Structures are given as structure tokens and as C-alpha cells.
Amino acid sequence: MRILLVGAGGVGSAFTAIAARRDFFELCVVSDHAAERAEKAVAALGDARFVADRVDASDPAEVAELVRRHAITHVMNAVDPVFTMPVFEGAAAAGADYLDMAMSLSRPHPQHPHEQTGIKLGDEQFAVADQWERDGRLALVGIGVEPGLSDVFARYAADHLFREIDELGTRDGANLVVTDDEGREVFAPSFSMWTTIEECLNPPVVWERDRGWFTTPPFSEPEVFDFPEGIGPVECVNVEHEEVLLMPRWVEAQRVTFKYGLGEEFISILRALHTLGLDRTEPVRVKGVTVSPRDVVAAVLPDPATIGPRMTGKTCAGLHVTGTGLDGRPRSTYLYQVVDNAWSMQEYGHQCVVWQTAVNPVVALELLSRGTWQGTGVLGPEAFDAVPFLDLLTEYGAPWGQRDDELEETDAPAQAV
DSSP: OEEEEEOOSHHHHHHHHHHTTOOSOSEEEEEESSHHHHHHHHHTTOOTTEEEEEOOTTOHHHHHHHHHHTTOSEEEEOSOGGGHHHHHHHHHHHTOEEEESSOOOOBOOSSOTTTSOSBOTTHHHHTTHHHHHHTTOEEEOOOBTTTBHHHHHHHHHHHHTEEEEEEEEEEEEEOOEEBOTTSOBOOOOSSOHHHHHHHHHSOOEEEETTTEEEEOOTTOSOEEEEETTTTEEEEEEEOOOHHHHHHHHHSOOSEEEEEEOOOHHHHHHHHHHHHTTTTOOSOEEETTEEEOHHHHHHHHSOOGGGOGGGEESEEEEEEEEEEEETTSSEEEEEEEEEEEHHHHHHHHSSOHHHHHHHHHHHHHHHHHHHTSSOOOEEEOGGGSOHHHHHHHHHHTTOOOEEEEOOOOGGGSOOOOO
């Protein structure tokens, strides 16, 4: 296996640190628009299998040229989703398999954005799934942590825990705190601000069997979810996310949702950015310079790759599944993974959110290299057997957990007499 990693930022650099401990590939070309960033990521490893190169991720032809030059078999996309389609198209043009952690962007319905879907996440990729299948190539989309591990959990729940599923509810929360040099808590998102703005301010998508996909206003349907391993209760709200667009394609359920524990301060900041137009991606002229407002916001905030030493706490990604268990009784189960920032910094030198995102595509690539996972076309993680993935994830030192909630006696099914 010969991998082209596109993007050497926080997640990309964590990807290389994790992959360096495995032996399933012969080459990993680490590429970025900033050559020095790719070179820094490679230099930190001291591993001859990793080499640095430069790429313009907005140019499919340049991605394809890099694939051909290095005889790449698998393109791993670790850049912001605005570049998903150019990287996806470049991989296709050069005949390589492809993986990403964020699918092609959505565009809200022009007349009814908070009721009806427009162009959905991943629509542009699924539109050419037949071509990928005819070419005998695989595009494994949404294989980060969320989407990614959460989707693997959905497959596992359907195959091993539930007879019927009422709701697949991805729930993400944390108790992370970032401080400045004086020890004061500061606003510093632990993931790409560009991506965070995109998914949090777009109309959230919900899927129901009787309605299909529909949208709601941002931050709708707040609920307090109790996260495990000391994180505790966090208010979560609806957010646009790939799981809702992926899970119903392969897993039977009555409802699919995604809710994120943003917190009151974060929601207030996002609303203010929207009010001021600072969430827009269209360039504007400022004193003779053309800039995107969203790019400016992302540029002035701390780089998520650098905040690890000033971060404390844990992050939790998981899937809350409700329905009927294999024994015919009502069941409520939370499948999850918690990562402590102190552990990921000590063990890998990368903060917990980017590490947790990066470990899953490394696991998937290893399964593909072994032939354990096989497929053609545009597929989500739900299309594959979950057990080998979860077993290998544990082997990587990233164990997952399962919490079965106790249901009230009234929730039990009536006994036949």
C-alpha cells in the first residue's frame, strides 16, 4: 500500500504519528499546500517510509499528478471539506482508491432551508458511485471519528445488539478546557474552525423512515446527555453531520440524528459570527486585498494542532441506540470512545480531538491492506463488518466502551398471559 496524505495540519500530523507505529504500508507521501508543514510532519517521525511533497488540494489535476508520480494506491484526504471534491476527483482521475473524513459540502434549500434539504452532504460523491464501481475502485467516505467510528458503531449495534432500532443518535461531548499562558480559560476550538462553522450554522439534517431527510433550524432540539468517564451532563443540539446522511443507506432504523455538545458560549459566538457575516466563504475586498471572512476567523484563532499542551479534559464520541434488543425487550445502549488529552499528548504528542479523528482512517487503511475490508463504489463505514475494526482499534490502544441504560419497569414489554 502506497498512501498519499493530503493535508499535514492537526489531523494529518496525528495520522502520521499513529501510522508510523504500523507496518502495513510501504510509503506515505505527506503533502500540503505549505511544503514546510509537510516537511515538519515528516521530520518529526524519523521514518524513511514518509516523504514530504507539496500539493494544491483545490486542483484535481495536481492531486492526480502526485498520485501518478509516487505510484499511489490510496489517497487519504485530511483537508477541510471545501477541498473534498478536488481531492476526490484527482484520486479518481489517477485510478487510486480514496478515503476522507468529511464528505462533499451541502447547499441549503433556496426557499425552505429549515424544512427541506437542498444539496446534501456527500451528494456529489454518491452521484458518481456507479462510475467508481465500474472502475473497480473504492471511495470510503466519512471514516474519521464522527463520521467514522460512530458509523461503525451503527453497524455493530444492528448486527450484534438490536433486533429493531428506533433511533441511531450520535452524541458528541467533552469537558475540554484551554488556558492561556496566565492560566485563564480562552476560546480555542479543538478542531478546524472552518469546518465547525460550516457544520454548526448550516441547517441540521434529520432522517426519519416516514419522511426521509429533512432539516431544522440550527441548534434545535436541545437535550442534556450524560457522557461517561467523568465528563457528565452536557447540553447537545442538532448539527448538520454526515452520519445522518450515511447511516440510513446501510442500517435499518426509524430515526437518525446527530447532536453536538457545543455549550452556551460556543453557540453565542457562532450566532454572532453569522449575524456579522463572518461565516461567509465568498471573498470580499478589504483595503485592496481579497479575503474570505471565514478564512480570517480561522486564521486569528489558535491552530488546533498547537493547543494540546494548554488543554485539559476528555472528549467523547459515541452513538446512542434505542430500540428492541435481541431478547425482545426495549434496549438503550451508548457505544462510545473517550480519549483523555493528557494521555494522547504524553503517548503521541497530539491533542485528543485530532488524535481521535486520525486513528480511525489508519485502522481502516490497515483493514483494506489486509483484505479484511473490501468493496467498490462510494461506501460508508456502515457497509463493512464492524468487529474487525473495533478489535483492531483496541489493539491500537484506543479501546471503546458500551453503556447499557437501565429502563423503567414501564418500558418493559407486556408479558403474554
